[in-house]
Amino acid sequence: MTPIYDRVALIGLGLIASSMFWAMKRNTLAGHVTGYARSQETRDTARRIGLCDTVCDTLADAVQDADLVVLAVPVGVMGDIAAEIAPHLKPGATVTDVGSVKGRVISDVTPHIPDGVHFVPAHPLAGTEHSGPESGFATLFDNRWCLIVPSEGSDPEAVETLQRFWRGLGSNVDVMEPDHHDLVLAVTSHCPHLIAYTMVGVADDLGRVTDSEVINYSAAGFRDFTRIAASDPTMWRDVFLSNKDATLEILGRFTEELFALQRAIRQGDGDFLHDYFTRTRALRRGIIEAGQDTAAPNFGRSG
């Protein structure tokens, strides 16, 4: 494949950026990839494992001459990074990000983007509960969705090129409005994460049930919650603070529904419960048919 961008800069070298690097190499999507991470330790690790063609010690060096700059840092610091790299961006370059919230990132980053540079926000819907430069792998984005969320006045050609890039990384690509993106993600990702964190917190707090009981007997349902609740704390703190309105709206609906189910349990209304549980099965079937999960037994895991 002919490289889509001659020079790509990855800012922040965690799970997403490191997976992007390996996926770029797999299909030769970039001529040269530079990387930058704030911590010396992360940069040392990146050099040791061959993550990025060049690991730079400053933001300015990393973005120098880059045709695509990828902001892969927690949502809360996107604006600061954008301000710092702005003077060093090449005219005609595209800046993108991989943040889980788009409204806040757009309002934080846009003011710093120089004339002649294109900002095209994006969000790959892929992840694991692991983080850091050693957690990436080339197939992370395969058959997952990447949402491109052009901000007002995004250059159509820059948008189109970024779409080709994400398809090259293995993703399906869709385009979405920022507000709608943040609502959809509140439902499919942000609230499920908060709820999983909450349930794990309850289990941890409960004096009458020991941690080892929770740990040993987690096979039936709870272990999926702990998996979700093990994700990166800084990233998730920023997500909730940055997508406050949509998160609180969906949590409000969630609580309403939960109270309805709780009331049915208290009143012994078996029909209500059975109807509810039957309806949720259909959505699951849709997800398997859409190829976003496996129907394999034992949740598709080996152990």
Next chain:
Amino acid sequence: MTPIYDRVALIGLGLIASSMFWAMKRNTLAGHVTGYARSQETRDTARRIGLCDTVCDTLADAVQDADLVVLAVPVGVMGDIAAEIAPHLKPGATVTDVGSVKGRVISDVTPHIPDGVHFVPAHPLAGTEHSGPESGFATLFDNRWCLIVPSEGSDPEAVETLQRFWRGLGSNVDVMEPDHHDLVLAVTSHCPHLIAYTMVGVADDLGRVTDSEVINYSAAGFRDFTRIAASDPTMWRDVFLSNKDATLEILGRFTEELFALQRAIRQGDGDFLHDYFTRTRALRRGIIEAGQDTAAPNFGRSG
């Protein structure tokens, strides 16, 4: 291996019973296994796939001469089944069950158990979101826990033999009091399921987000909820109605915690969120170390 029981009867031929059959065959734990299911269709399927040495058309035939009778039916009908089989049980036989709630099952079943027959409740903590006679597989219980919950006056020898049997099926075995069992399971399984059902219901209801958006963009967290929420509706209805007190207690705590996190989001209290999310990571590490899940990337799934 010498069979532990000469004759075993499986009542109800769903995921658990069919997995028990294949696991018994794997290690020759039983001389002869009979099976019974209420529906003709399930019995036909069982005969077609070779599930059970003999599939019987009546409960009486199935339990005739059995040394172990396994009640593998929804918790809500355990008492009725016990009443129906009671006159046909062999003196000295053991009756056990695999229900997810123990207090209610013990109070429903015990009155029907004839003198000279032993009732030893049990609960294997293993499952998938699939149900029915074709969903079973021999390795379902491997390295999972089975909780033996002797009721008052359970015969020690019968308890000991049932423990050996579950170890033979691949499980680790622990013994627990009924009330404590129901509290532990409310935390590790029942409430997580209810919460997953609720979140999937919210997603399904939200007019502004389409089902296909939810389905396509479920990679990040939500798909684990849909997996849990796809479990058998009848089984789960009975679980919640039968473990009402512990479920409502844990839900109360859950709501309290959720409100605290919600308040932190509203007030922008990032430290509170970060501390909370850091704490839940530790519990996850414990589960991986206890061998109850894998640390493989992408949640250990292939796709």
